[in-house]
Amino acid sequence: MPKSALTKAASNPSSSASTASSALAKPVTYADAGVDISSGDRTKDRIKYLAKRTFNRNVLGGIGGFGALFQLDLKKWTEPILVSSADGVGTKLKLAFDLGIHNTVGQDLVNHCVNDIAVQGAVPLFFLDYLASGTMDPAVTEQIITGLADACKANGCALIGGETAQMPGFYQDGEYDMAGFIVGVVEKSKVITGETIVPGDILLGLPSTGLHTNGYSLARKLFFEVAGYKPNSYIGAIGDKAGTALMKVHRSYLSIMQKLANAGLVAGMAHITGGGITENLPRILPKGTAAQVELGSWPVLPIFEHLRDLGQVPQAEMLRTFNMGIGLIVVVPAEKFRKAQALLNRAEEKFHVIGRIIKSDKNDKDGRKVHFA
Numbered sequence: 206m207p208k209s210a211l212t213k214a215a216s217n218p219s220s221s222a223s224t225a226s227s228a229l230a231k232p233v234t235y236a237d238a239g240v241d242i243s244s245g246d247r248t249k250d251r252i253k254y255l256a257k258r259t260f261n262r263n264v265l266g267g268i269g270g271f272g273a274l275f276q277l278d279l280k281k282w283t284e285p286i287l288v289s290s291a292d293g294v295g296t297k298l299k300l301a302f303d304l305g306i307h308n309t310v311g312q313d314l315v316n317h318c319v320n321d322i323a324v325q326g327a328v329p330l331f332f333l334d335y336l337a338s339g340t341m342d343p344a345v346t347e348q349i350i351t352g353l354a355d356a357c358k359a360n361g362c363a364l365i366g367g368e369t370a371q372m373p374g375f376y377q378d379g380e381y382d383m384a385g386f387i388v389g390v391v392e393k394s395k396v397i398t399g400e401t402i403v404p405g406d407i408l409l410g411l412p413s414t415g416l417h418t419n420g421y422s423l424a425r426k427l428f429f430e431v432a433g434y435k436p437n438s439y440i441g442a443i444g445d446k447a448g449t450a451l452m453k454v455h456r457s458y459l460s461i462m463q464k465l466a467n468a469g470l471v472a473g474m475a476h477i478t479g480g481g482i483t484e485n486l487p488r489i490l491p492k493g494t495a496a497q498v499e500l501g502s503w504p505v506l507p508i509f510e511h512l513r514d515l516g517q518v519p520q521a522e523m524l525r526t527f528n529m530g531i532g533l534i535v536v537v538p539a540e541k542f543r544k545a546q547a548l549l550n551r552a553e554e555k556f557h558v559i560g561r562i563i564k565s566d567k568n569d570k571d572g573r574k575v576h577f578a
Contacts, residue, residue, distance in 0.1 A: 311352025399489030
């Protein structure tokens with residue numbers, strides 16, 4: 206712009222404001238910025254309906270308040286201990302975007318959180334979710350919340366609130382992120398911490414349904430970059446389509462954990478999530494103990510073997526990235542093993558004896574390691 210024009214504009218600042226104002230033929234709304242409040246309100250009405258399906262008599266009020274209200278039944282608990290956890294689904298969401306399947310990730314999220322508190326003996330009370338996207342798609346949102354509600358109902362916990370955020374420009378079109386927060390309760394005398402674990406205790410492994418919600422960044426790289434598969438590619442080595450195999454729902458172990466705990470057969474339990482057996486089992490081991498896990502004592506799911514072969518992934522890397530077919534490890538005192546075995550058989554729950562607790566090596570400062578043999 207010539208100097209004379211700059212001088213003129215500076216001497217008459219109202220002219221530039223007038224020009225900008227005239228360029229706006231109509232008022233700018235939040236919807237123009239990418240946030241459709243009206244559409245969001247309609248979606249939230251549907252969410253309220255789905256959430257109410259999970260309510261019980263302890264839920265006070267409904268969805269929509271600034272805070273969700275839940276009344277703890279103090280007659281039922283003498284010394285109640287609240288147990289909480291928060292988690293996400295990780296890059297498994299990328300597959301949901303590619304496949305257009307959104308109801309199962311809600312189940313993944315709830316079941317993952319339920320397992321995390323149930324290993325300490327807790328009964329789930331209520332669940333809250335956080336769902337954020339660039340632009341809210343009512344159909345996709347309903348699928349996600351349906352999955353959340355179905356899983357909450359199945360696990361006996363109430364979906365009592367959460368946050369649905371529209372953040373234009375923050376997420377790519379068609380993508381979203383989600384997280385969950387759960388609160389449960391356990392009687393103080395029945396909290397399961399692993400502190401009673403001693404050498405000689407037996408390790409029982411309960412099967413997973415697949416990857417659950419961990420290791421997806423590596424799995425996606427191996428399937429879709431290294432092997433060049435598409436989500437709908439049929440893979441003979443695993444007997445399934447790539448996308449279908451990877452989207453199998455993260456299993457809830459709540460029912461069988463409660464049966465074992467109520468029968469007094471558990472010294473400790475570990476949910477095998479990110480970090481695999483290598484990093485999750487030590488989280489419950491007392492000082493001076495270690496775990497010896499016998500490789501080959503359980504059938505590794507074909508998907509893990511295929512992933513290993515595709516990338517020539519070292520065994521140690523596989524064991525600390527994936528669950529390798531074991532989603533839960535239960536530590537049972539040796540003298541209670543037969544009772545635990547009988548209970549599992551009656552419940553028609555598959556399990557594998559995968560190892561035992563041993564004394565830690567004297568050269569280890571605290572122990573708490575997993576030794577694979």
